[in-house]
Amino acid sequence: MVDVAASPGSTTSRAVAVPALSRGRRWSAVGWRYTKPLIAIAVFLGIWEAAPRLGLVDEVFLPPFSVVADAFVELVTNGQLWEHLSASLSRALTGFAIAIVIAIPLGVAIAWYKPVAEFLGPILELFRNTAALALLPVFILILGIGETSKIALVLYASTFPILLNTISGVRTVDPLLVKSARSLGLPAVRLFQKVILPAAVPTIFTGIRMAAASSILVLIAAEMVGAKAGLGYLITASQLNFQIPNMYAGIIAISLVGLAFNGVIVTIERRFSRWRPES
Incomplete structure (x- = not known):
């Protein structure tokens, strides 16, 4: 058989x-x-x-990558890179975290409650069109050249991308979902928890990723103007001392920090968006 x-x-x-x-x-x-x-x-x-x-x-102004890599390793070995990196990270993370805590609840309130939007709308339109770096001298004059002015600048630059995307995300939630949840007798708190915020998560995280990039950019610019530590200071000091490989090493460090920021945010977004189908 x-x-x-x-x-x-x-x-x-x-x-x-x-x-x-x-x-x-x-x-x-x-x-x-x-x-x-x-x-x-x-x-x-x-x-x-x-x-x-x-x-x-x-070669003087653009050293080969191997030379820059050697300078990067040397900065890591002698601890200089960590000193500047920790200073920049503490400023960026502090301002960024405060921006998230402020912008998301405020964005939800503006998007959901019309009186709040009518009250805050004009002033938000005024400041959203004012570049953060244009206000750097103002922050320095009012808050001094220390840590507070730099954190405030990061906070200002990070708030508006998160705020505007939160408003957009909440306002574009499918009305049928909201009506269905209300017809089931869902209270307001549960409505936000189970329907509004989950549906707005992708748009909110788009704003968070934009804010993360903005926070790094404005902080580096602020450190170039007035600081004694930080990646921006490292780049400027290396340029002035004609330590060109160290300057490029600092630029590479900024790129790596940006990639790490983005990777962490994407991972958190996937954690909060597990209900979405895989693309």
């Missing part, structure tokens, strides 16, 4: 082969998705390494 299940042309063997093939393609797609960015970065670093050595750019 012929064993049909074991025969190469049988339906069972094909059914086993097809899922295995699809899994292989899926793993291949995932691997390629993560490989492409690495290839792009490797090409960029290769061009950076080759351009100064081939004389395409002045």
Whole structure:
């Protein structure tokens, strides 16, 4: 008797082969998705390494990447990078955290309660169109050149992206969801907890990611103007002392901090958006 299940042309063997093939393609797609960015970065670093050595750019003003990497390692080894990084992170995280605590509840109130929107709307329109860096001299004059002015600047720059995206997220919640929840007798607190905020989470986190980028940018600019520690100070001091590799090492450190910020925020967003289907 012929064993049909074991025969190469049988339906069972094909059914086993097809899922295995699809899994292989899926793993291949995932691997390629993560490989492409690495290839792009490797090409960029290769061009950076080759351009100064081939004389395409002045090696004094743009050292090869290997020289910058050595300077980066040296700054890490002697502790200077951590000193400046910790100063910048403490300022950025403090202002950023305060902005989240203030902007999200305020955005919900403005979006949900019309009297609040009518009262605060004009002043918000005035300040949202005023660049944070334009107010840097004002913050320094009022709050001094110390930590308070820098944290206040980060707070100002971070508040509006979060605030505006929170307003947009709450106002664009599907009205049918709200009506359905109310018809089920859901109280206001549970309505916000179970319907409004979960539906607005993607838009709110878009504002948080924008605010994270803004907080780093304005802080670095503030540290370049007046500070004795921080990544912005490191870049400016290295430029003035003509320590060009150290300057580029500081720029790389800023990029890594930005990537870390974004990665943490994306991870938290996925935690709060588990109800959404995977894209």
